[in-house]
Amino acid sequence: MQLDSKVPEGPLAEKWNKHKFDIKLVNPANKRKYDVIVVGTGLAGGAAAASLAELGYNVKAFCFQDSPRRAHSIAAQGGINAAKNYQNDGDSVFRLFYDTVKGGDYRSREANVHRLAEVSVNIIDQCVAQGVPFAREYGGLLDNRSFGGAQVSRTFYARGQTGQQLLLGAYSALSRQVDSGKVKMYTRSEMLDLVMVDGKARGIVVRNLINGEIESHSAHAVLLCTGGYGNVFFLSTNAMGSNATAAWRAHRKGALFANPCYTQIHPTCIPVSGGHQSKLTLMSESLRNDGRVWVPRTKELAEKVRSGQLKANDIKEADRDYYLETKYPAFGNLVPRDVASRNAKMACDDGRGVNKEGQAVFLDFRDAIKRDGKDLISAKYGNLFQMYHKITDENPYEVPMKIYPAVHYTMGGLWVDYNLMTTVPGCYALGEANFSDHGANRLGASALMQGLADGYFVIPYTIGDYLARMPYDKVATDHPEFKKAEQEVKDRIAKFVGKSEGTKTVDEFHKELGKIMWEYCGMARNTEGLTKAKKMIQELRADFHKNVKVSGGDKEFNQTLEKVMRVADFMELGELMVDDALNRSESCGGHFREESQTDEGEAKRKDDEFSYVAAWEYKGENQQAELHKEALEFENVKLTQRSYK
Amino acid sequence: MNLTLQIWRQNKPDINNNGNYQNGEGKMTEYKVADISPDMSFLEMLDELNEDLLKKGDDPVAFDHDCREGICGMCSLYINGQPHGPESGTTACQLHMRSFKDGDTIYIEPWRAKAFPVVKDLVVNRSSFDRIMQAGGYVSVNTGVTVDANEIPVAKTIADEAFNMAACIGCGACVAACKNASAMLFVSAKVSQLSLLPQGKAERKKRVERMVAQMDEEGFGACTNTGACSAECPKDIPLSSIARMNREYFEAKITSNNV
Numbered sequence: 021m022q023l024d025s026k027v028p029e030g031p032l033a034e035k036w037n038k039h040k041f042d043i044k045l046v047n048p049a050n051k052r053k054y055d056v057i058v059v060g061t062g063l064a065g066g067a068a069a070a071s072l073a074e075l076g077y078n079v080k081a082f083c084f085q086d087s088p089r090r091a092h093s094i095a096a097q098g099g100i101n102a103a104k105n106y107q108n109d110g111d112s113v114f115r116l117f118y119d120t121v122k123g124g125d126y127r128s129r130e131a132n133v134h135r136l137a138e139v140s141v142n143i144i145d146q147c148v149a150q151g152v153p154f155a156r157e158y159g160g161l162l163d164n165r166s167f168g169g170a171q172v173s174r175t176f177y178a179r180g181q182t183g184q185q186l187l188l189g190a191y192s193a194l195s196r197q198v199d200s201g202k203v204k205m206y207t208r209s210e211m212l213d214l215v216m217v218d219g220k221a222r223g224i225v226v227r228n229l230i231n232g233e234i235e236s237h238s239a240h241a242v243l244l245c246t247g248g249y250g251n252v253f254f255l256s257t258n259a260m261g262s263n264a265t266a267a268w269r270a271h272r273k274g275a276l277f278a279n280p281c282y283t284q285i286h287p288t289c290i291p292v293s294g295g296h297q298s299k300l301t302l303m304s305e306s307l308r309n310d311g312r313v314w315v316p317r318t319k320e321l322a323e324k325v326r327s328g329q330l331k332a333n334d335i336k337e338a339d340r341d342y343y344l345e346t347k348y349p350a351f352g353n354l355v356p357r358d359v360a361s362r363n364a365k366m367a368c369d370d371g372r373g374v375n376k377e378g379q380a381v382f383l384d385f386r387d388a389i390k391r392d393g394k395d396l397i398s399a400k401y402g403n404l405f406q407m408y409h410k411i412t413d414e415n416p417y418e419v420p421m422k423i424y425p426a427v428h429y430t431m432g433g434l435w436v437d438y439n440l441m442t443t444v445p446g447c448y449a450l451g452e453a454n455f456s457d458h459g460a461n462r463l464g465a466s467a468l469m470q471g472l473a474d475g476y477f478v479i480p481y482t483i484g485d486y487l488a489r490m491p492y493d494k495v496a497t498d499h500p501e502f503k504k505a506e507q508e509v510k511d512r513i514a515k516f517v518g519k520s521e522g523t524k525t526v527d528e529f530h531k532e533l534g535k536i537m538w539e540y541c542g543m544a545r546n547t548e549g550l551t552k553a554k555k556m557i558q559e560l561r562a563d564f565h566k567n568v569k570v571s572g573g574d575k576e577f578n579q580t581l582e583k584v585m586r587v588a589d590f591m592e593l594g595e596l597m598v599d600d601a602l603n604r605s606e607s608c609g610g611h612f613r614e615e616s617q618t619d620e621g622e623a624k625r626k627d628d629e630f631s632y633v634a635a636w637e638y639k640g641e642n643q644q645a646e647l648h649k650e651a652l653e654f655e656n657v658k659l660t661q662r663s664y665k
Numbered sequence: 666m667n668l669t670l671q672i673w674r675q676n677k678p679d680i681n682n683n684g685n686y687q688n689g690e691g692k693m694t695e696y697k698v699a700d701i702s703p704d705m706s707f708l709e710m711l712d713e714l715n716e717d718l719l720k721k722g723d724d725p726v727a728f729d730h731d732c733r734e735g736i737c738g739m740c741s742l743y744i745n746g747q748p749h750g751p752e753s754g755t756t757a758c759q760l761h762m763r764s765f766k767d768g769d770t771i772y773i774e775p776w777r778a779k780a781f782p783v784v785k786d787l788v789v790n791r792s793s794f795d796r797i798m799q800a801g802g803y804v805s806v807n808t809g810v811t812v813d814a815n816e817i818p819v820a821k822t823i824a825d826e827a828f829n830m831a832a833c834i835g836c837g838a839c840v841a842a843c844k845n846a847s848a849m850l851f852v853s854a855k856v857s858q859l860s861l862l863p864q865g866k867a868e869r870k871k872r873v874e875r876m877v878a879q880m881d882e883e884g885f886g887a888c889t890n891t892g893a894c895s896a897e898c899p900k901d902i903p904l905s906s907i908a909r910m911n912r913e914y915f916e917a918k919i920t921s922n923n924v
Binding site: 067070071074085086087088089090092094095104106142144145146147148149150151152153154155156157158159160161162178179181184185188191192193195196198199205207230231259260261293294296297298299301302407410411412413476477480520525527528569571572576577579580 | 705708713724729730735738752790801805809814820828864
């Protein structure tokens, strides 16, 4: 299979404009003849559904939650980047582009990233016009902050709830279109398969989660805006329902899956405490602006902290190892996420972790409070301190926080071309569900930017190019292909329903899968571990299909059934992530291969061998996936080794 | 900790497949849970119960949840007579077991309101909230037809107040807390946000009229200013937002642009 990225010719800065002119348009009067399905109602899906309906297309939007407003974009805290240069500090579209490609460790497509930087400025205009209450200065103009180690202040924010406010903006635009009759909204509906007719995506099969009915929906194009797959790890900062099923089902129908091993492990999360934990909570990384990361200098001291004989505040200055400040004097505690995470792991692997489980480091505000006063620290981080206090029952104004890295975001996803189309004609992937813009590592405040860029400003143009070539004819849902897909879904469900004799619960299997992934395909990976993990996942999957215990029936509200279907797909995706990690024997971004490091223990890329997108083709159940490569060419940025010393 | 749970179990939905009310035949059922860590969240305690039930071959308790960090608004448990339980400014997912004592009996029910019919056990249908938002909880602006963001200056005090209103997570605790099952706090939060901001001014009259009309049509009760909604709101939406909506509503009715 030849992967054609369809990146337009011409100078980088003119590609998108030129492309918008070159692609075909659908006449305004003809748009109403086309139906578009949008799966997922987060930033990408909500924005796309609203924008396409405004243009005149008939949109059907689907979400598994009880309301489109609950999509997991809502939980994003920090902010959204845009190259507005309102602060007059030297930002520009080109700088945002450059930072994003560099931050992604040179594993993303230049043209896509430049387009993202270009439309970033429109996103802010759009959101403000919708009534999104961004932070403002006293003069009434928008405020910005620096985020994630960026050297300019380009991040727009709404307290610590930027994702919520942006999502509610998209939700309001979507609600308006539902009111106008251009969007038909299906809540508590989960996509379980993609339907192909004559080689094109022509619809989906969903399960109505309230009554369990299997329903088919037909359209001229299908947009998957279904988020990332971080929940493969069981424990992550994702919502409990976040899943990969829609994307995985499309993958099984021919959509290549790109760079599945690129996962982002966020350094500042509340550590795991005990086996009952269901999810991990992220603390905004803005905390690292003032907090100092440290562990005790020796294992012996750490052991005393773990057993409760010694309190953090009683440890003398000389016995504290501020390892980030020592190792990276230029960036200190503000090193990028992957570097901060890896170093926390190294300190804990070294036996110097500070909670009962030995899987935590300190994030200490003692010196900041001494310097700036409690009031100022409270004004900056009050809500985060309160959240931490509530969860852990420890007061961070008095004792250092304990933090540990957690799975947060997945840069990999369905392979898409410049138009955001997957390798299945008519099937698009937007937002975190695609692989397109973040390379091997995503910068802070860039996820919201990409979701909204794809939904508001890219797909409304690029989908026209495809639809303009499509006949208006609709495919009826009693077409044999729909019936076949429905039957496949029913058969899949039937395999799980009534497995009340199973020996282990879905969660138990999911936790085991998570442990394998975290241990061998987490913050550091090597050939031996990955090889072992592949076999372990295969065995676990076989055991899962044989022994998982499911209660209740299929024609009813059944949360166990919902879960088992999702975990079944995670069991397959997990193996592909391991395959990809095994193939990529270089380190880059969030993917650290122990065999490929510099003398100082930093990630070492192998640009000659691995400057490509790894796109995997599904070859059948329990068959080895096939690798395809899209070469990455860099004409506008210079590849360098990232250094934060 | 060892606890006794009294949980509302309801197998049949309040609304049948034809859209009509039926008797869901629910009842409170007793369960015991043992060895609960005070560091667990309330929902993790329910996870433990469900794992036990599943292993015994019983039907797990259905309850809504998703983000588990207090922002998605999905969780909706009425715990010991209070929406989201005993802690103020906290959703059920952020409630921890250290708020309870060993040996306690905890009563867990769904939101109770005619406009929130029960789907199963503790799960209710809150689509009525979506329909209220569809009736006007937006600024009518198409993608792309916008001016530069800084062409619309907003005084910081106004922007901050608009944010306070926009913090609503749409969970429905206000309705569950209200003896009349009124949705005034929810509706007033959105009306307030958009009538405070310059972007929302053009449609402010029509918006409040339509949203209030939809609220009434959904079967939510009237407001009698008892303030339980605001006291129980996990995001501390103030009662003053209802006063603001009432002013907006009267003004709209007197000077309406709609005939």
